[in-house]
Amino acid sequence: METTQTAPKKTLYSAIQPTGSITLGNYIGALRNFVLLADDFDCLFCMADLHALTVRQDPAALRRNTASLAALYMACGLDPEKSIIYCQSHVPEHAELAWILNCFTYMGELSRMTQFKDKSAKHADNINAGLFAYPSLMAADILLYQTNLVPVGADQKQHLELTRDIATRVNSLYPNLFTVPEAYIPKTSARIRSLSDPTRKMSKSDAEDSYIALLDAPDVIRRKFRRAVTDSETEIRYDPENKPGVSNLLSILAAMENVTPEEEEAKLKGCNYGALKEAASEAVISTLAPIQERYQALMGDKEHIANTLKSGAERAHYLAQKTLRKVYKKVGLYQL
Ligand code: AQP
Numbered sequence: 001m002e003t004t005q006t007a008p009k010k011t012l013y014s015a016i017q018p019t020g021s022i023t024l025g026n027y028i029g030a031l032r033n034f035v036l037l038a039d040d041f042d043c044l045f046c047m048a049d050l051h052a053l054t055v056r057q058d059p060a061a062l063r064r065n066t067a068s069l070a071a072l073y074m075a076c077g078l079d080p081e082k083s084i085i086y087c088q089s090h091v092p093e094h095a096e097l098a099w100i101l102n103c104f105t106y107m108g109e110l111s112r113m114t115q116f117k118d119k120s121a122k123h124a125d126n127i128n129a130g131l132f133a134y135p136s137l138m139a140a141d142i143l144l145y146q147t148n149l150v151p152v153g154a155d156q157k158q159h160l161e162l163t164r165d166i167a168t169r170v171n172s173l174y175p176n177l178f179t180v181p182e183a184y185i186p187k188t189s190a191r192i193r194s195l196s197d198p199t200r201k202m203s204k205s206d207a208e209d210s211y212i213a214l215l216d217a218p219d220v221i222r223r224k225f226r227r228a229v230t231d232s233e234t235e236i237r238y239d240p241e242n243k244p245g246v247s248n249l250l251s252i253l254a255a256m257e258n259v260t261p262e263e264e265e266a267k268l269k270g271c272n273y274g275a276l277k278e279a280a281s282e283a284v285i286s287t288l289a290p291i292q293e294r295y296q297a298l299m300g301d302k303e304h305i306a307n308t309l310k311s312g313a314e315r316a317h318y319l320a321q322k323t324l325r326k327v328y329k330k331v332g333l334y335q336l
Helices: 024-040 059-075 093-102 107-111 114-122 134-143 154-173 218-226 244-257 261-267 273-299 302-331
Strands: 010-016 041-047 084-087 149-151 182-184
Touching: 010 024, 010 134, 024 041, 024 059, 024 149, 024 244, 041 059, 041 302, 059 084, 059 273, 059 302, 084 302, 093 134, 093 302, 107 134, 114 134, 114 154, 134 154, 154 182, 218 273, 244 261, 244 273, 273 302
Parallel strands: 010 041, 010 149, 041 084, 149 182
Antiparallel strands: none
8 A cells, every 4th residue: 555654843942031021022023923823843932931031130020021021922822732832941952052042143243243242232230141142042942953943033034144143153063963043034024113113123132112013902903003103295105114003004914904004005095094003903903802802711721721831741752852962962062
């Protein structure tokens, strides 16, 4: 009898820091794509709590946010039976591989990273070595699982390129040690901008009115969109360079309706900015409503969240230690 063999699935890895309120930017740039891609890959979705420590955190809030992000992952449609959902600090191999990769990453490379420059400016009183070495921990996250694809927003492109450079550098000394990953960055809406300053990206550590949180109530969402900064013209046109505020609203609306911003522009031809803001509000509210409902139900069962993270950590650890053992051996660490 003829047997049909299916090729093994490729590996997909991504992470979000469990800090603050997860925003619509995190959702459109990353989370939504996790769900779209999950069936076609062997997936790992991580809560990057070690990365979160690169800026000061309130310990209780960090713990709460970690459980909350796990619930959000599931509420958005990730299935812990299929995908590995886990917390970075539960798998010690992340920190261990990061140390090795630090020894293959140059100071010059790290100091060129835009995120390091931005966050150093934002937290001038705490420019710590962890913030500087953030990209080598991120490289470790990804390379530990021999990842093929990493869905991220456009702001992470530079870190992904550095990960590829590090993997290629290590592979040139120790052939085939790491899979060199590809970034998956959505073609449109990959950089959602702040509602109060559309020249900057929407960020969960900025002022509350600048972002839509996935858990915002409908009236809060309407209020934030009503206050969103646009420009002094009246024409709805997709032109990110010259009309960042209006283009951002078009990008958000387009992402919610799975069309391009240009198509939204055509649909809203002749309308005023008020109509654009209302359309964006209503589209976001109806996308988030079922997610928020599932989230509330999941948060009511803390034991389920803990069990999910425990099983996720065990599955991730099994894969991670295979790579780490190989790396230790190749670089010459004495094996017992
Ligand atoms: N504005 C955005 N547009 C598109 N994608 C975005 N992402 C973040 N902001 C946007 C993507 O979300 C994923 C997780 O991000 P993160 O939690 O690791 O941290 P971040 O990139 O530093 O996001 P924030 O919101 O700015 O967090 P804080 O303020 O805590 O530093 C990534 O894939 C990112 O590309």
